[in-house]
Each structure stands twice: as structure tokens, then as C-alpha cells.
Amino acid sequence: MHSRTSLFPFSLAARSAAALLVAVMLGACTTAPAPDLPSAGTNLNQTQPSGPSRWELVRWQQPDGAQRDIPHGDNGQPIIFEFNEGIDAAQGTVSGTSGCNRFTGSYGKTDTGIRFDRIAGTRMACPPPRMELESALLKAMQTPFATVGTQPSAGSTGRQIIWKTAGGDLLQFVEREGVGRRGASVEAGGVEKVVYIDSQRVECSGVGKMTCYRWRESPEAPWQLWYGPIEGLDFEPGVAYTLRVREYQVPNPPADASSIRWQLLKVESRTRAK
Numbered sequence: 001m002h003s004r005t006s007l008f009p010f011s012l013a014a015r016s017a018a019a020l021l022v023a024v025m026l027g028a029c030t031t032a033p034a035p036d037l038p039s040a041g042t043n044l045n046q047t048q049p050s051g052p053s054r055w056e057l058v059r060w061q062q063p064d065g066a067q068r069d070i071p072h073g074d075n076g077q078p079i080i081f082e083f084n085e086g087i088d089a090a091q092g093t094v095s096g097t098s099g100c101n102r103f104t105g106s107y108g109k110t111d112t113g114i115r116f117d118r119i120a121g122t123r124m125a126c127p128p129p130r131m132e133l134e135s136a137l138l139k140a141m142q143t144p145f146a147t148v149g150t151q152p153s154a155g156s157t158g159r160q161i162i163w164k165t166a167g168g169d170l171l172q173f174v175e176r177e178g179v180g181r182r183g184a185s186v187e188a189g190g191v192e193k194v195v196y197i198d199s200q201r202v203e204c205s206g207v208g209k210m211t212c213y214r215w216r217e218s219p220e221a222p223w224q225l226w227y228g229p230i231e232g233l234d235f236e237p238g239v240a241y242t243l244r245v246r247e248y249q250v251p252n253p254p255a256d257a258s259s260i261r262w263q264l265l266k267v268e269s270r271t272r273a274k
Contacts, residue, residue, distance in 0.1 A: 055081045055173040056234060063168035071129045078234060099134030100126035113163060115144040140165040176234040190246040199240040199273035232264030242268040
């Protein structure tokens with residue numbers, strides 16, 4: 001295991017993200033789209049119905065091809081956009097984290113992409129790299145983004161989209177799980193505990209074939225399978241987590257559901273797997 005770096009890891013998600021960006025850049029040099037990339041007009045609802053969705057900014061490429069570092073928050077929080085009606089909706093509200101502060105506003109589809117309106121945020125101060133990135137992002141959001149590439153889900157990698165800003169930057173977002181959970185108030189009761197989450201989920205059998213987290217109670221303990229979600233966790237394949245969670249007993253759970261559930265309190269650490 002190695003500590004997180006600012007560049008993209010060679011995980012499945014990262015290779016897919018990089019491949020999508022390369023395809024977009026190659027397609028931009030020709031009059032036809034890249035052969036393995038859906039057109040910019042492709043509707044992402046082909047892989048998921050409408051409804052709330054959460055997207056993480058995973059790559060920022062500047063017009064000269066240089067990659068901009070995307071720092072995470074004090075507790076490992078990524079830059080997240082949450083669309084209340086889904087990314088394909090004609091309009092709706094958007095909220096999330098912009099690098100340092102939380103923001104809210106509205107969004108609407110355009111003929112070529114998406115626009116953001118009435119964006120407002122909190123005013124907390126953060127280290128300079130995070131403040132600089134946030135300022136650049138919020139400035140870019142003042143003008144519409146053009147959609148230059150989309151990709152449906154592939155394996156453990158969520159749906160992806162690349163937007164081009166008016167200044168020529170390419171912003172690549174990947175859909176993450178845990179919609180609507182982060183920031184929710186912590187319920188009363190339960191037991192607080194620390195758990196260690198493996199960097200990859202594995203196939204397991206529940207009601208049918210599914211993927212499960214691997215977790216353990218200490219770095220030396222054997223791995224166990226966790227069949228349910230971890231409420232509030234934006235899991236990124238290729239990253240191992242140490243989490244502080246609150247564990248609740250579920251009264252009268254369905255026959256095919258777990259009798260306990262976890263709600264995320266804090267990301268203690270994130271570690272990239274080699």
C-alpha cells in the first residue's frame with residue numbers, strides 16, 4: 001500500500017477515466033467522434049433511470065494538456081456534484097463540495113451540455129491549493145459547460161462524463177454511490193467503531209450475484225464480507241479506507257437484508273493500492 005498521490009492511480013477506475021479522456025482528445029482532432037466513445041449527445045439514462053445522482057471530479061486537464069492537481073479535503077472529501085433530478089434532467093438543483101466549501105444552486109440542460117445558475121457557497125478558509133482550485137471551478141461554472149464525451153457504467157467503474165469549460169479546460173466526472181447520504185444528520189443510538197475497508201469490492205452471493213465490500217476490525221484481522229451499503233461513503237475503487245462508522249441494529253430486517261447497518265461518521269484515512 002502506498003499513500004495517495006495527486007496523479008491518477010493505475011486502478012480500473014483510473015485506467016477507464018484516462019482512456020475516456022484520451023478518446024475525447026483524439027476525437028477532438030478529427031471531424032468524427034472516437035470509434036469507442038458514445039457521441040456527446042448520448043443520453044446517460046440508457047444505464048440508469050432518472051433521479052438523484054452524485055458525481056466526483058476525478059480529472060482536470062488544462063488547454064495545454066497539463067493536469068491540474070485535485071486536492072481532497074481534511075477528511076478525504078472529494079469534489080462532489082449532487083444533482084437532485086439526475087444528470088440528464090432538463091433542470092433541477094445542484095449541491096456539493098467545490099474543493100473547500102459547500103455550494104448550492106440550480107442547473108439546466110443546454111443544446112450542447114449543461115449550465116449552472118445562482119451558485120452560492122459557504123465562506124470557510126482552506127489551504128491555498130484547495131482555495132485556488134475552488135476559485136477556478138466556481139469561475140468556470142459561471143458559463144455553460146459543453147459535453148464532449150460520455151460513457152456508461154463498466155464493471156466497477158461508474159458512468160462518466162467530460163465537460164469542456166468556456167476556457168478550454170476538460171473536467172472529467174465519475175458517478176459515485178451514496179446519493180443523498182453525506183451531510184445527513186447522524187441518528188441517535190448505535191455503536192461507534194472503526195473499520196478497515198479493502199481497496200476493491202468482490203463478487204458475492206446474496207439474493208443474486210452482487211459485489212460486496214471486504215472489511216476487517218484491525219489491520220491484522222481476516223477479511224469479512226459486508227453485503228450492504230456504507231451510508232455516506234463515496235467509494236473509489238483502488239483506494240483502501242479506514243472509517244469511523246456508527247453501527248445500528250435493524251429491527252425485523254427482511255429475510256434477504258442485513259440485521260445491522262453502518263453510517264459513516266468520518267474518513268480516518270485513504271490509501272491508494274499499488
